[in-house]
Amino acid sequence: MASRVAPLLALSLLALWTSCALGGANDAEDCCLSVTQRPIPGNLVRAFRYLLLKDGCRVPAVVFTTLKGYQLCAPPDQPWVDRIIRRLQKISAKSKSHRS
Known part of the structure; x- marks a missing residue:
């Protein structure tokens, strides 16, 4: 498994981060310089957000x-x-319903 993750993470250098140099409503927000077109294995992901x-x-x-x-x-x-x-979202909904 680790041997498959290493190349993915190396390719993920496309996902460099920088502070947005654009003015706007959210000056402190980190922005992506580029996105990876190569699919990321979903089982490696724990959270997401939109920019x-x-x-x-x-x-x-x-x-x-x-x-x-x-x-x-991405x-x-x-x-x-x-x-x-x-x-x-499905995982999050299940965990919330189990807490209730």
């Missing part, structure tokens, strides 16, 4: 946080991204 043009970012992205804490930028319009988000 959109309206947030002051030049590149719209879904930012996935991996189990090891890496931040990976294109929001890809089917594999939607699948990971749906999976995370």
